[in-house]
């Protein structure tokens with residue numbers, strides 16, 4: 463099972479030890495507002511963990527918990543999964559964060575790491591993400607990742623805004639970021 467890391471986060475494949483942290487996340491109505499529209503119960507989160515563990519074994523990818531390195535606390539979760547949970551569909555990414563951690567760039571940081579995993583480890587041909595049409599913060603994370611708006615499609619019993627990118631677009635973006643980096647680290651004297 464693949465553990466990922468970023469500058470500020472460790473992404474751990476979801477396991478039983480994450481129950482309380484995930485429950486704290488999933489029971490917050492503000493976090494669930496644009497996902498299911500209602501808070502999850504402890505039993506919902508237990509069932510989620512069981513589903514996700516089975517997918518890690520079957521596919522070798524699924525949901526991670528985001529552990530903040532500074533505090534060692536579980537502050538969010540995200541995934542690479544098949545869109546609509548159907549292996550016939552392209553790969554999809556998604557994210558959710560504890561409300562007190564919004565607005566610090568954590569979702570974008572985790573999204574970048576999960577997208578790298580989808581394209582560079584799984585060799586995915588494309589990656590998409592879907593959100594409730596009013597979920598501007600999530601749509602912005604998709605745009606910052608380099609995804610393009612594809613339109614409105616019905617997924618997860620909702621008319622969602624769909625964003626996606628191809629592997630070629632991902633590679634071009636990687637090169638663009640790498641060529642920009644020297645000016646960040648070595649500004650003109």
Ligand SMILES: CC(C)(COP(=O)(O)OP(=O)(O)OC[C@H]1O[C@@H](n2cnc3c(N)ncnc32)[C@H](O)[C@@H]1OP(=O)(O)O)[C@@H](O)C(=O)NCCC(=O)NCCS
Nearest residue numbers: 493557558559564565566567568569570593598599600602
């Ligand atoms: C969506 C979510 C994960 C974003 O997490 P985050 O760590 O705050 O995201 P980031 O800081 O990386 O980026 C958020 C971007 O959205 C922007 N943003 C935030 N709220 C916004 C709003 N209401 N309207 C427009 N843009 C908004 C931020 O300014 C930022 O963009 P910028 O870097 O260009 O300024 C977080 O809000 C969340 O957990 N929401 C509840 C769960 C959820 O809806 N998950 C997505 C399901 S599809």
